[in-house]
Amino acid sequence: MNTNQLVNIQVLLDNVTFAVLMLATALYWLSVAFRRIPLIHELGTGASAVAALTTSGLLLARWIETGHFPVSNLYESMFFLCWCVLVMHLAAERFAHQRLVGAFTMPVALGMAAFSSFALPAAMKAGGPLVPALKSNWLMMHVSVMIFSYGGLMVGSLVSIAYLVVTWGKKDLELRGSSIGAGAFQRSEAIDSPALSFALSDGGTTATLAANPVAQGLRRSDLAETLDNVSYRLIGLGFPLLTVGLIAGAVWANEAWGSYWSWDPKETWSLITWFIFAAYLHARLTRGWQGKRPAILATVGFFSVWVTYLGVNFLATGLHSYGWLFGK
Amino acid sequence: MAKQAAKPGHFLWEELKRELNTGLGSLSLAIGLFLVIAVASILGTVIPQEESLEYYQQNYPESGKVVWGFVTWRFLANLGIDNVYRTWWFLALLMLLAANLMVCTFRRQIPMLKAAKTWKFYAEPRKLSKFALNTTLALDTPDALIAQLRSRRFEVHQKEGLVYASRGLLGRVGPIIIHISLLLILGGAVIGAFGGFKTQRMTAQGQNFDLQKVELPRLSLAHLPTWHVHVNKFWIDYRPDGSIDQFHSDLSVISSEGKELKRQVIAVNEPLVFEGVTMYQASWGVNSFVMRINQSPWLTIPMQAMKGGPGGQEAWGQALPFDKRGEIAVQVVTRGLQGSLMLLPFNTRTGEPLRNAITPARVGHPVKVLGQEILIRELVGETGIQVKADPGIPFVYAGFALLMIGLAMGYLSHAQVWAICLDGQLHLAGRTNRAQLSFERELSSIVENIAGQK
Numbered sequence: 001m002n003t004n005q006l007v008n009i010q011v012l013l014d015n016v017t018f019a020v021l022m023l024a025t026a027l028y029w030l031s032v033a034f035r036r037i038p039l040i041h042e043l044g045t046g047a048s049a050v051a052a053l054t055t056s057g058l059l060l061a062r063w064i065e066t067g068h069f070p071v072s073n074l075y076e077s078m079f080f081l082c083w084c085v086l087v088m089h090l091a092a093e094r095f096a097h098q099r100l101v102g103a104f105t106m107p108v109a110l111g112m113a114a115f116s117s118f119a120l121p122a123a124m125k126a127g128g129p130l131v132p133a134l135k136s137n138w139l140m141m142h143v144s145v146m147i148f149s150y151g152g153l154m155v156g157s158l159v160s161i162a163y164l165v166v167t168w169g170k171k172d173l174e175l176r177g178s179s180i181g182a183g184a185f186q187r188s189e190a191i192d193s194p195a196l197s198f199a200l201s202d203g204g205t206t207a208t209l210a211a212n213p214v215a216q217g218l219r220r221s222d223l224a225e226t227l228d229n230v231s232y233r234l235i236g237l238g239f240p241l242l243t244v245g246l247i248a249g250a251v252w253a254n255e256a257w258g259s260y261w262s263w264d265p266k267e268t269w270s271l272i273t274w275f276i277f278a279a280y281l282h283a284r285l286t287r288g289w290q291g292k293r294p295a296i297l298a299t300v301g302f303f304s305v306w307v308t309y310l311g312v313n314f315l316a317t318g319l320h321s322y323g324w325l326f327g328k
Numbered sequence: 329m330a331k332q333a334a335k336p337g338h339f340l341w342e343e344l345k346r347e348l349n350t351g352l353g354s355l356s357l358a359i360g361l362f363l364v365i366a367v368a369s370i371l372g373t374v375i376p377q378e379e380s381l382e383y384y385q386q387n388y389p390e391s392g393k394v395v396w397g398f399v400t401w402r403f404l405a406n407l408g409i410d411n412v413y414r415t416w417w418f419l420a421l422l423m424l425l426a427a428n429l430m431v432c433t434f435r436r437q438i439p440m441l442k443a444a445k446t447w448k449f450y451a452e453p454r455k456l457s458k459f460a461l462n463t464t465l466a467l468d469t470p471d472a473l474i475a476q477l478r479s480r481r482f483e484v485h486q487k488e489g490l491v492y493a494s495r496g497l498l499g500r501v502g503p504i505i506i507h508i509s510l511l512l513i514l515g516g517a518v519i520g521a522f523g524g525f526k527t528q529r530m531t532a533q534g535q536n537f538d539l540q541k542v543e544l545p546r547l548s549l550a551h552l553p554t555w556h557v558h559v560n561k562f563w564i565d566y567r568p569d570g571s572i573d574q575f576h577s578d579l580s581v582i583s584s585e586g587k588e589l590k591r592q593v594i595a596v597n598e599p600l601v602f603e604g605v606t607m608y609q610a611s612w613g614v615n616s617f618v619m620r621i622n623q624s625p626w627l628t629i630p631m632q633a634m635k636g637g638p639g640g641q642e643a644w645g646q647a648l649p650f651d652k653r654g655e656i657a658v659q660v661v662t663r664g665l666q667g668s669l670m671l672l673p674f675n676t677r678t679g680e681p682l683r684n685a686i687t688p689a690r691v692g693h694p695v696k697v698l699g700q701e702i703l704i705r706e707l708v709g710e711t712g713i714q715v716k717a718d719p720g721i722p723f724v725y726a727g728f729a730l731l732m733i734g735l736a737m738g739y740l741s742h743a744q745v746w747a748i749c750l751d752g753q754l755h756l757a758g759r760t761n762r763a764q765l766s767f768e769r770e771l772s773s774i775v776e777n778i779a780g781q782k
Contacts, residue, residue, distance in 0.1 A: 095765065129567065135574070136597040221765060229764040236762065240735035247728045256597045258526070258608045258716035260724060261517075263413045265373040272366045279362040286355045 006065040013058040017082075018117050020051040021110040028102035041099040045090070048106060051113075052086040055079055066127040071143040072134060075116050075125040080144070081309070082112040084151025088234060092155055096230040098223070100166070104158040138252035146245035146270075152238025153277060153305050159231035160298035167224050167292060228295070232284065235298060239277045246270060269308040276301040353431030361425045368421065372412035375404060384410060426514050433507040444500050449490040450746045450757075459746075459757035461771055465779055467754040470747050472778040477745060480770065491747035499761065502738025509734055512727035520720030525550045532615035532710040533562045536582070539605070539715060550717065553605055554584045560591075562711040564612070564665050572664075575609050577711040594713075604717050611712030614644035614662055617669075618705040626705060634661070649676075650698065656682070658697060665709045667691035673698060743767055754778075 027044035034040070058079055062070040070076040089105040092098075116125070130139070221229060249267070250260035261267065280297040351357065376383070384401035394400060408415025456462050467473075470491050474484050482493040525544055529537040538556035560578040567573045574595050581590040581602050592600045599608040616630045631644040645661040650673060659672040669689045673682045682698075689695045694703040741763035748755045756775070760767040 129571075129573075131572075138597075221768060226765060233763060233765075236739060240739060243735055244732055247732065251725070251728065254721065255599070256608065257610060258599070258606055258714050258718075260721075263372065263377070268369050268373050268413075272369050275362040275366040275369075279359045279366075282355055282359050282362070286359070 003065055006061045009061045010058055010065075013054045013061065014079075014113075014117050017051055017054045017058065017079075018110070018113045020047050020054060021106065021113050024048045024051060024102070025106040025110050028099065028106050031099050032103045041102075044099070044102050044106070045093060048086055048089060048102060048109075051109070052083060052090065055083040055086060055113075059083060062127050066129070068130055069140040069144065070127070071139070071147065072128070072130055073124060075120050076127070077143070077147060078112050078116040081147050081150055082109050082116075084148050085109045085112070085155055088151045088155035092159060092230050092234055095233070096159075096226050098226060098230070100162050100223075100227070101155075101159055101230070104162045105155055108154065108158060136252060136256065138248060138255070142245060142248040142252050145241055145248055147309075149238045149241030149245050150305050150309055152234050152241055153273070154238075154302060156231050156234030156236075156238055157298040157302035157305070159227055159234060160295040161302070163224060163227040163231060164292060164295050164299065166227060170224075231295070231298060235277055235280060235301075239274075239281060242270070242274055242277070246274065266308065269304070269311070273301060273304040273308050276304050348431055348435065352427055353435050354428075355432075358425070358428050358432065361421060361428060365418075365421050365425065368412060368418055371409055375399075375409050375412075377413070378411050381405075422514070426511065429507050429511055433504060433511070437504045437507065441500055441504060444742070445497065447485055447492045447494065449485075449487060449492050450748060451490060453748050453750060453753070453755040456746055456748060456755045456757035459759055461759060461768065462755070462757035463775055465754045465756065465775065466752060467778065468749065468752045470749045470754060473747055473754065473756065473774070476774045476777055480774070482743070482745065489749035491745070491749075493745040493747075494743065496740040496742045498737045499740035499742040502734050502736075502740065505730060505734030506738060509727045509730035512730065513724050516720035516723030516725075516727060518720070519723060520718040521545075522547060523549050524716070524718040524720065525552065526714075526716045526718075528610065529557075529713045529715060530611075530613065530710055531557075531559045531713065533559055533708055535559055537713070553603060555589060555602075556582050556584075557607070557713070558582055559711055559713075562612070562709040564709070566664075566666055570666070575612055575711070577609055577713065579607065579713075604719065606716050608714040608716070609711065610714035613710045613712070614665060615708045615710035617646075617660065617662075617707050619660075620703055620705075622701050628708075629660070631660070631662070647674075650700070656698070658702075660704075662707060665707050667707065669704060669707075671695070671697050671702065741767065743770075745771070 024044050024047035027040050027047055030037070031041035031044055059070050059076070062076060066072070071080055085105060086109055089101060089109070092105075093101050249270075253262070254260040276297060280294050280301060283294045283297055376387075381401070384404055388395055388399055388401040388404060390400045390402065404410050408417065412418055450456055453464075470486065470489065474486060474491060474493075477484050477491075477493040480495070482495045484491065484493040486492075522545075525539075525542050525548070527539070527542045531537045536556050536558050539552050540554075542552055544550055558580045560580055562575075562577045564575055565573040576593050576595050578593045579591070579600055580588050581600075583589050590600070590602050594600045594607060594609050596609045599606050601607075613633060614631050616628050618626055618628050620626050629646050629648065631646045634643045634645045643661055643663050645659055647657045647659045650656045650658045655676055656673055657676050659674060660669055661672060662669045667690055669691070671687045671689055673685045674680060675682065685698050687695050687697050689702065689704060691704050691706055694701050696702075739762075741760045743758065743760040743763075745756070745758040747757075756771075758767065758771050
């Protein structure tokens with residue numbers, strides 16, 4: 001295949017991705033609004049899977065065209081982020097058995113595809129050779145892990161936003177996921193249990209699984225608890241990835257220009273994001289921070305991820321002045 | 329009692345220890361510090377850092393348009409916001425975080441891990457019914473349950489109808505390893521700050537630089553090398569479209585006796601390492617050009633970086649007097665080391681360029697400007713080398729490695745299952761710390777399987 005064909009494929013897949021994501025968003029919203037109509041939700045999942053495939057195709061075509069992993073400019077990294085969000089969304093949906101997830105994640109994926117398709121000038125979309133500073137095997141290690149972590153953290157915090165919407169106006173729930181394992185006990189009889197200090201709760205809503213008579217005795221998570229646990233597990237995945245991405249960046253910086261940390265704005269913002277999600281993970285361990293507060297922290301983290309990814313490029317200059325909107 | 333009264337120091341120590349555990353090692357302090365450090369870090373990305381005093385006086389004036397009504401240059405300087413990340417209170421916050429991390433790890437997490445490791449059976453069904461996840465089945469033996477748990481990689485202990493099974497204890501070790509590795513990284517950063525040095529050297533091709541006059545902080549313990557470095561050659565690879573592909577510097581490390589100790593060509597992302605000192609390709613410039621006018625001897629003329637060349641690109645230039653009366657000068661300008669230059673004659677009194685006489689030139693090709701023949705033999709580049717020694721790196725890297733191991737372990741969910749077989753009834757309960765949903769599903773399917781086998 002020659003370059004022209006590859007470029008045409010990219011243009012086609014770019015438009016198809018946008019259209020499919022628009023359809024997926026509409027289907028998810030309809031499935032939430034009209035819960036009784038069958039199949040809408042399944043079609044939405046199908047559409048998001050198709051979008052994940054077309055995005056993969058787009059990125060692959062770009063990779064073949066330029067000969068390097070497609071994260072060297074804003075267009076490429078935005079589509080890669082869109083792909084990560086879609087993958088994380090599909091994983092979250094599979095894990096949660098919840099249609100509500102898509103109602104929050106699809107508009108964000110759609111926004112990403114729309115921005116890179118329509119808002120970016122043509123010169124910013126084209127692939128090109130790498131500048132000397134980016135010519136390193138670390139590029140793929142650092143940038144891809146970073147963007148994958150953004151995907152995980154974004155979907156995780158979107159599910160937290162969904163949790164806040166679902167529990168709007170309700171009493172705080174006890175959270176049941178943390179590294180020390182809070183909330184394993186029932187509230188009423190937990191008084192003399194040895195793990196009392198971690199088990200004090202405000203009463204979780206109990207939903208038994210009526211469909212399965214054998215496992216009836218087992219208390220199962222309700223909608224809010226499910227969303228909370230999905231969000232916790234996704235952020236619990238995104239946070240280590242963010243850390244690994246930061247480590248890869250630090251090692252690369254040290255190998256390339258002799259300092260593993262230099263407080264450049266993008267670096268600093270990734271550390272700010274890291275601190276916010278560290279606060280989220282630790283807040284779940286404390287008694288005084290149960291209920292909605294960790295979810296609010298995750299919501300703040302959602303915006304912080306965006307500032308880390310995009311905002312810094314608009315605000316300031318620094319070491320990460322590659323693949324920017326305005327160039328340097 | 330009498331003993332304690334006799335030793336007030338002991339009592340104080342106990343009190344101090346309690347304070348340490350509840351205050352300095354507390355989670356609320358950790359969360360508070362995370363958020364405060366995050367906000368302080370934002371300041372440094374909003375307010376330009378490490379600029380000159382004039383810059384702040386100009387952009388944050390005390391009268392007239394005061395930014396947000398109170399942010400003046402004096403305000404910024406007093407609070408150290410012009411250099412947030414190195415100001416005393418920011419470093420104090422980081423030290424407090426390190427202390428918090430240390431106390432939390434050694435006085436809370438490790439004792440908690442010890443408690444989690446000691447497995448124990450529950451003997452009364454009443455205790456199991458307190459778990460959120462519990463059920464009772466009509467079974468008189470736990471064998472089916474044990475087989476199910478073993479097939480799911482649980483470690484099962486049993487004793488006279490009592491069962492305890494657990495999986496993923498490493499999930500509880502993970503956070504401890506993460507904390508220890510963060511302490512290692514912070515320790516490495518401190519060692520680097522006191523034991524290392526860092527400097528930049530701009531050197532023309534054919535020249536030397538040494539590391540004798542490096543500015544060190546007051547408390548530095550760094551020792552500077554006695555050898556020096558000779559720049560054999562500096563060149564740039566250009567792509568066909570004129571953009572830069574790569575920079576190269578050919579460097580030799582020379583001992584004080586004049587012996588070559590090491591020679592290497594460095595490039596961006598490929599530094600030279602010698603005796604713990606690393607040299608990176610950091611920047612570049614055009615140092616000078618060699619020329620003659622008519623049949624004059626060869627002259628080496630230095631060039632200066634020019635701001636705001638055409639199209640905002642980098643350029644280097646030098647003005648040469650060009651006639652005996654000093655009325656006309658020629659500005660020699662180049663964009664880089666590709667060999668193309670522009671000769672721009674201008675009137676020295678008015679600064680007016682003589683547009684008709686503007687002449688492009690190439691290295692090695694003589695050109696005529698205002699009746700004189702100019703030949704430029706070569707452009708001499710200069711290379712910007714970043715020099716750095718950091719003895720803290722092994723600790724930081726070890727911390728990075730350990731951190732990744734800890735993170736991988738920390739994603740595991742520690743699951744525990746208890747069972748009591750009593751009077752033909754199997755009482756069952758379980759809990760996990762992270763993957764609540766998967767564990768609920770797993771336990772349901774275990775229960776279904778053993779109930780189905782019956």
